[in-house]
Amino acid sequence: MKLTEQFKFFNQAKIISGNKGLNNIPVELDDYNASKPLIITDKKSVEKKFDKIFIKALSDSNLIIGALYGSVSNEAKIAEVRELVDLYIARGCDSIIAIGSESSMNTAKAVNLMLCEKKDFLEIKDVNQNLKPLIGILTIDSRDTFTTDIVTVDARTLQSNYLFPNVVIIDPRMVKGGSEESVVERSLLALTQSIEAGTYGVNNPMNDSYIYSANQYIYENIKVLSKNRQETEAAVAIANAVYMAGVAFSNAPTGIAYALAKEIHKLTGESIGKVAAIILPHALRWINGKKDNGIKDKILQSLIGIEGYAKTPSEKRSIMVIDEIENLIKSFPKSLPSNLKDLKLQRYILENIANIIPDKIEYKITAKECLAIIDAAWSSEKEKV
Amino acid sequence: MRIENYPEIIPGKNPFKKIYLAIFLWITGRAIQAAARTDRVVKKEFEMLPDDFMLYLGVSPNGPGFVVGKDSNGKAKYMGAKLKGKSITLKMIIKNIEAAFLVFTFQESTAVGFAHDRFMVSGNLDEACRIGRVLDIVEIYLLPKIITKLAVKRYPNWKQMSPIRKHVGRVIIYTRAILGF
Numbered sequence: 001m002k003l004t005e006q007f008k009f010f011n012q013a014k015i016i017s018g019n020k021g022l023n024n025i026p027v028e029l030d031d032y033n034a035s036k037p038l039i040i041t042d043k044k045s046v047e048k049k050f051d052k053i054f055i056k057a058l059s060d061s062n063l064i065i066g067a068l069y070g071s072v073s074n075e076a077k078i079a080e081v082r083e084l085v086d087l088y089i090a091r092g093c094d095s096i097i098a099i100g101s102e103s104s105m106n107t108a109k110a111v112n113l114m115l116c117e118k119k120d121f122l123e124i125k126d127v128n129q130n131l132k133p134l135i136g137i138l139t140i141d142s143r144d145t146f147t148t149d150i151v152t153v154d155a156r157t158l159q160s161n162y163l164f165p166n167v168v169i170i171d172p173r174m175v176k177g178g179s180e181e182s183v184v185e186r187s188l189l190a191l192t193q194s195i196e197a198g199t200y201g202v203n204n205p206m207n208d209s210y211i212y213s214a215n216q217y218i219y220e221n222i223k224v225l226s227k228n229r230q231e232t233e234a235a236v237a238i239a240n241a242v243y244m245a246g247v248a249f250s251n252a253p254t255g256i257a258y259a260l261a262k263e264i265h266k267l268t269g270e271s272i273g274k275v276a277a278i279i280l281p282h283a284l285r286w287i288n289g290k291k292d293n294g295i296k297d298k299i300l301q302s303l304i305g306i307e308g309y310a311k312t313p314s315e316k317r318s319i320m321v322i323d324e325i326e327n328l329i330k331s332f333p334k335s336l337p338s339n340l341k342d343l344k345l346q347r348y349i350l351e352n353i354a355n356i357i358p359d360k361i362e363y364k365i366t367a368k369e370c371l372a373i374i375d376a377a378w379s380s381e382k383e384k385v
Numbered sequence: 386m387r388i389e390n391y392p393e394i395i396p397g398k399n400p401f402k403k404i405y406l407a408i409f410l411w412i413t414g415r416a417i418q419a420a421a422r423t424d425r426v427v428k429k430e431f432e433m434l435p436d437d438f439m440l441y442l443g444v445s446p447n448g449p450g451f452v453v454g455k456d457s458n459g460k461a462k463y464m465g466a467k468l469k470g471k472s473i474t475l476k477m478i479i480k481n482i483e484a485a486f487l488v489f490t491f492q493e494s495t496a497v498g499f500a501h502d503r504f505m506v507s508g509n510l511d512e513a514c515r516i517g518r519v520l521d522i523v524e525i526y527l528l529p530k531i532i533t534k535l536a537v538k539r540y541p542n543w544k545q546m547s548p549i550r551k552h553v554g555r556v557i558i559y560t561r562a563i564l565g566f
Contacts, residue, residue: 016502019501020483020484020487023481023482023484024481026445026446027445027505030446055396055397057483059399059482060398060399060447060481060482061446062446062447063396064393064394064395065393065394065396067388067391067392067393067394068391069391086388087386087391091391
């Protein structure tokens with residue numbers, strides 16, 4: 001195996017996955033000399049009673065919950081962050097636990113930043129110090145940047161190694177349930193993050209190990225979990241894949257499908273997971289024609305296994321990856337339309353997005369090429385973009 | 386935001402599980418002492434331990450647990466449930482009450498519990514492995530085969546532990562554990 005000349009990889013999160021994972025929180029906090037966390041979660045998690053499961057899991061511990069804030073909105077908001085900083089100080093908390101959605105984690109990271117940098121979030125330009133202990137509890141609503149080193153509040157984004165959570169907990173009690181749509185959305189968003197992390201930029205063997213595992217978990221479990229959302233093994237596997245895709249995403253340049261989906265989500269409110277999944281095969285078909293980058297052979301192996309990989313001639317492997325992803329998307333007709341047109345998006349918004357994406361990603365792409373990818377995804381034509 | 390709307394929360398208690406674990410660990414602690422005086426394998430394992438050896442096996446953060454150590458004659462002795470005033474050389478702590486309940490209701494074997502990172506060990510690892518083997522033998526004596534098979538890695542066959550040795554040993558260990566000698 002050839003070693004890449006130079007690469008870097010960073011992930012500070014300790015992962016605790018499996019039965020009764022939540023019950024380890026007191027011991028983990030004790031390692032940081034912390035015993036009074038502020039809990040930040042969202043309305044959906046409270047509706048699903050994840051907060052109650054969490055409190056019950058802390059029984060017979062010496063922890064005192066400083067406060068439980070369960071009203072985080074769909075997007076993290078600066079006003080809410082400022083109020084939570086006051087709450088943290090007033091209650092004398094010493095750590096933060098985020099449960100559920102990406103917005104809960106973004107809010108928690110922003111509170112943490114404001115407390116440590118002693119500045120308003122809008123004034124913080126970079127992060128150069130360890131922050132307060134932050135634990136993330138993955139639920140069925142956790143996706144996108146939950147386990148990454150990114151924080152976004154009111155459309156302002158910061159990225160730093162210090163923003164990774166210290167501990168990530170995956171407990172079956174928190175990752176089972178939800179709808180088929182939710183399973184498909186979060187799994188395919190993770191697949192997009194993971195595949196794109198291995199497609200752009202330099203070869204990174206450490207990141208590749210996360211990428212291949214995430215792909216494998218998703219491919220093997222998405223259909224099982226979408227049919228039976230109470231299937232423990234599949235639910236935990238998909239949650240692990242979401243975590244691994246997040247880490248891989250943090251250690252790679254942003255991909256085109258993800259960047260387009262994020263922007264479309266921001267401007268239209270459409271599910272980022274659905275949009276990313278629809279665009280992914282078209283973005284991959286575009287990158288596959290480039291000399292400096294392309295779809296790695298091994299991605300096919302992580303999707304269909306060693307036997308299918310060995311049977312496929314090497315020159316057809318990258319095309320096979322795209323076909324496999326398209327087939328996977330087609331297997332969820334109830335949850336995922338096959339093209340952007342069926343999502344009822346405004347066409348002119350997409351054209352505007354095509355113009356701004358080239359400035360938002362490291363990889364060189366023109367607005368015209370972005371539009372060609374969007375066009376192909378709009379009506380899902382299979383011709384080369 | 387009104388801060389008083391977000392009060393401090395003190396997580397509850399689970400007395401049933403705590404009582405079960407307290408009884409189980411009390412019996413196990415006393416049974417270790419009894420087994421070390423009855424079974425030659427356990428006796429030999431204890432002989433290999435240092436003279437100042439003292440084990441605490443308990444549940445984080447507030448117990449229950451037990452202390453077993455060597456007395457002035459070098460024999461295994463159950464020294465109660467409290468840590469205070471004892472110089473422990475080996476601490477084996479289960480991270481939380483739920484994990485302890487899984488292990489001590491045999492939903493997870495001790496080996497699987499270790500693999501699932503449910504234990505924290507501070508002290509000599511060699512001694513911890515020795516105690517792991519002692520616990521396996523004690524469980525074989527204390528519990529019926531159908532339950533013990535869930536708790537230990539491998540249940541001994543007839544050659545390793547004859548039925549006579551097992552059943553006679555069981556009666557003696559139970560008697561000694563209850564009477565405390």
